[in-house]
Amino acid sequence: MVQETTSDRTMRRQVLLFFSVLCLSYVLGQVSYSIPEEMTKGSVVGNIANDLGLDLKRLKSGKARVYTGASVEYIGLNKERGVLLIKERIDREALCGETTPCALHFQLILENPMELFRVTVEITDINDNTPSFTNAEKRFEISESAVIGSKFILEKAIDSDIGNNGLQQYSLTPTDNFVLKLENQADGSKKVEMVLQKPLDREKQEYISLLLTAVDGGEPQMSGTMQIFVNVLDANDNAPTFAKPLYRAKILENSPKGTSVTTVSASDKDIGSNREVSYLISTSKRVLSELFKINSKTGEIILIGELDYEKAKNYQMDIEAVDSGGLSDSTKVIVDVIDINDNNPHINIVSKSESILEDSPPNTVIAMLSVNDPDSENNGEVECNIDGNIPFKIQTTLNGFYTLVTEVALDRELASQ
Structure with a gap:
C-alpha cells in the first residue's frame, strides 16, 4: 500500500479549469482625473495608488495592469511609483471630434485577490x-x-x-x-x-x-x-429661394453607393438665364464631399461613400442654390443614419484562473469577462449564457463586465476538471 503525502492530498483537492484566473474575489471602485490634451509622454496623470488607497507592494504582488479592451493604451501604469503616466500622445480632436466631454475609460486590474477599479480620465481642450x-x-x-x-x-x-x-x-x-x-x-x-x-x-x-x-x-x-x-x-433682380429651410432624410448604414438620399428644390422669379439655378454642397466639412454629391441641375443628393452608424449617427450639410447672376440662398439638410445589426458581440477574458480548491464556497470568482457590442439600442444589447451541466454561472458586475462564479460546492472525486 502506497502512503499518501500531504502534497498529494493538496493537489488532489484542486480542480483544473480550461481558463485561468489567479484569484477568487474581486473589489469594485473607481477614480477620475482631468488632464489637458497634448501632454508629453511620461507626464504624470495622477497617483492612483494613493487615490485608491493601495499599497505599492499590493500593486506588485497583484501584478497590477491597465486594461483597455481593444482600445489604444494612451495611459500606462508605473507600479514602482504607483502613478498613471502618459504613454501615447493624446489629441482630443482626433479622439473625440466634436463630442464633449471627451474621456478615456479603462480599468485597473489586480490579482491574488482579484480586484477591478474603473478609471475615467477626462481630456480637456487646449x-x-x-x-x-x-x-x-x-x-x-x-x-x-x-x-x-x-x-x-x-x-x-x-x-x-x-x-x-x-x-x-x-x-x-x-x-x-x-x-x-x-x-x-x-x-x-x-x-x-x-x-x-x-x-x-x-x-x-x-x-x-x-x-x-x-x-x-x-x-x-x-x-x-x-x-x-x-x-x-x-x-439680376431676384435671388433663388429654397422651398424649405430644412430638409430631413433617413438612410440605412448599409445602403449601396448611388442611393438617392433626398432632393432639394429652389426657385427663382427671374426669367431666361437669370432663373437657372445650380446646386452645390458647402465644403465647410471635408468628410461630406467623400460621402455625398449633389446633382447641380436637379438638386438630388446621392450617396457616394460608405456609411457606418457606429462612426456617425447623422450628417448635416449646407446646400447652396446659386443663379447665373451670383445671387444665392441656402438650406440645411440633416441625414439620419439608421443602424443595422452589423456587429458581433465581442468577448474578452479580462482575468482567469487555472485551478480552484474543491472546498471553495459557492460564488467563488474564477474568471472576469468584458462583453460589448458596438451596435445601438436592441442591436447592441447582449445576453451572456453558459453551457449547462457544469457547476458555474455568469453574473453581471457592471456595464459590460461579467464574472464566472461557482454555483455549487465542487467535488474533485466526481469531476477533476
Missing part, C-alpha cells in the same frame, strides 16, 4: 487649432441691379477646438457695400452671409475685394482668413 477655411478665396459675380438686402452665402470656417478655444466670431472688411450677417443654426453653428447695404455701380467700381476673418477665443487668439472677390455685372 487652443491648438487655428480657424481655417477650406478655400483660400471665394468669387462672386453680382449684378449692379441687385437690391439692397440681397444675401450671399459665405463659407463657414473650421476650428476643431471646442468651447472658448473654438470659433467665436467673424468680421468682414471693408464694409462700404456689404455687411456681415450671422444667423444661429440648430446644430450650434452660424450661417454666414454677406448682405448688400449699398447699391453697386459697375461704371464706378467693376471689381470689389473683401476679407473675411474668423477668430477663436483662445489664449493666444488665433484667426484665419478668406479673400472674397466680387465682379459687378448687369441685371
